Amino acid sequence: MTVRLYYQDPFLFHFKARVLSCRAEGAGYAVELDRTCFYPEGGGQPTDQGTLGGRRVLAVREEKERVLHLLDGPLEAEEAEGLVDEARRRDHMEQHTGQHLLSAAFLAAIGTPTVSMRIGELDCTIDLTRPALSEEEADQAEDLVNRVIREDRPIHCFYPSLDELETLTLRKTPQVDENIRVVRVEGFDNSPCCGTHCPSTGRVGMVKLRRWEHYKGMTRVTFLCGNRALADYRWKNRAVNRLAETFSVRDQGMEAKVRALADDHVEAVRALRRSRADLLRHEARGLLEAAPRLAGGLALVVHRLGDGHGIEELKVLAEALVKEPAVVFLGGAGGERSSLLFARGAAVAPDMSVLLKASVGPFGGKGGGNPVQAQGGVAGEHLDAVLAAARAKLQGG
Numbered sequence: 027m028t029v030r031l032y033y034q035d036p037f038l039f040h041f042k043a044r045v046l047s048c049r050a051e052g053a054g055y056a057v058e059l060d061r062t063c064f065y066p067e068g069g070g071q072p073t074d075q076g077t078l079g080g081r082r083v084l085a086v087r088e089e090k091e092r093v094l095h096l097l098d099g100p101l102e103a104e105e106a107e108g109l110v111d112e113a114r115r116r117d118h119m120e121q122h123t124g125q126h127l128l129s130a131a132f133l134a135a136i137g138t139p140t141v142s143m144r145i146g147e148l149d150c151t152i153d154l155t156r157p158a159l160s161e162e163e164a165d166q167a168e169d170l171v172n173r174v175i176r177e178d179r180p181i182h183c184f185y186p187s188l189d190e191l192e193t194l195t196l197r198k199t200p201q202v203d204e205n206i207r208v209v210r211v212e213g214f215d216n217s218p219c220c221g222t223h224c225p226s227t228g229r230v231g232m233v234k235l236r237r238w239e240h241y242k243g244m245t246r247v248t249f250l251c252g253n254r255a256l257a258d259y260r261w262k263n264r265a266v267n268r269l270a271e272t273f274s275v276r277d278q279g280m281e282a283k284v285r286a287l288a289d290d291h292v293e294a295v296r297a298l299r300r301s302r303a304d305l306l307r308h309e310a311r312g313l314l315e316a317a318p319r320l321a322g323g324l325a326l327v328v329h330r331l332g333d334g335h336g337i338e339e340l341k342v343l344a345e346a347l348v349k350e351p352a353v354v355f356l357g358g359a360g361g362e363r364s365s366l367l368f369a370r371g372a373a374v375a376p377d378m379s380v381l382l383k384a385s386v387g388p389f390g391g392k393g394g395g396n397p398v399q400a401q402g403g404v405a406g407e408h409l410d411a412v413l414a415a416a417r418a419k420l421q422g423g
């Protein structure tokens with residue numbers, strides 16, 4: 027049974043211990059000590075890391091009563107010095123304690139329990155038993171949790187007797203039957219938990235909700251505590267300030283500014299599309315006038331649009347051209363990946379789908395459609411050759 031020093035003092039990051047065993051495991055070594063400050067993954071809190079006897083501690087896990095340290099190399103000495111990655115652990119304590127407070131706040135403010143939690147490398151989540159959450163409800167919980175933080179209430183952990191346990195209102199059901207450890211936030215929350223926590227609510231600093239979304243009939247809330255919340259505020263504040271400077275507005279005016287820009291953009295794209303279509307229709311008239319006539323007076327228009335053009339422009343050209351009953355249009359557009367569109371007027375016979383398939387096939391292209399119009403694609407380097415092959419087939423027939 028390993029003595030867990032992190033329960034006696036969660037701020038003890040440096041210790042000495044006797045090495046009880048060291049065995050090869052996977053790519054590393056599993057080490058058991060008589061006592062440890064390393065917190066093993068559990069209760070939603072991620073594993074501690076650090077060094078032990080000069081080796082790197084990659085992960086720590088529980089095996090019944092023992093704590094096993096997974097190292098990148100073997101330990102030979104009988105005694106080893108352990109150094110827990112303090113910043114990482116302090117961060118986990120802030121996130122974990124903040125999660126207790128936030129779950130208790132959601133319960134107190136809007137009556138919604140938490141069913142699961144996760145402390146990730148970047149952010150944390152809780153799942154609430156409700157399908158939706160309004161901004162007002164989220165604000166209520168966020169206001170309450172931050173008020174409790176500012177009140178700097180004491181937090182302590184204890185192991186109640188079974189009699190005492192019956193008198194307690196626990197926020198969630200314990201996962202073990204005996205030696206239940208309760209984390210108490212004075213006057214606010216009692217929760218069974220095996221993690222490490224801050225000694226008072228003020229140490230959490232702040233809890234900030236980032237976003238929430240519907241998740242399997244529940245609401246998944248993503249949040250950040252302590253330094254993570256500060257870091258998040260910092261980058262967002264910088265981004266908003268830089269953008270506000272770029273657009274010469276106050277930061278509070280940025281959202282309205284961006285929405286207005288987005289609307290302008292949509293309108294500009296529509297106007298550009300209309301102008302391009304006008305130009306293409308104009309171009310279609312010129313192409314038709316210059317087109318050679320085949321047998322029966324059929325006008326053959328073969329045209330390639332350059333880079334930056336695609337199937338949409340070919341469709342506009344085709345639509346304008348095939349108003350003429352005796353026309354066949356063989357169109358190509360684009361650069362590396364190119365598009366093809368073949369279309370004909372109502373008074374001529376060639377099957378465009380058959381023609382397109384037969385023309386792109388030898389060049390590894392694909393396509394299909396109906397007798398009147400077909401579209402496809404081929405590698406840009408073969409586009410001219412495909413158009414020439416189709417033209418030859420039409421002229422030959």
Ligand SMILES: [Zn+2]
Nearest residue numbers: 122219220221
């Ligand atoms: Zn906890």
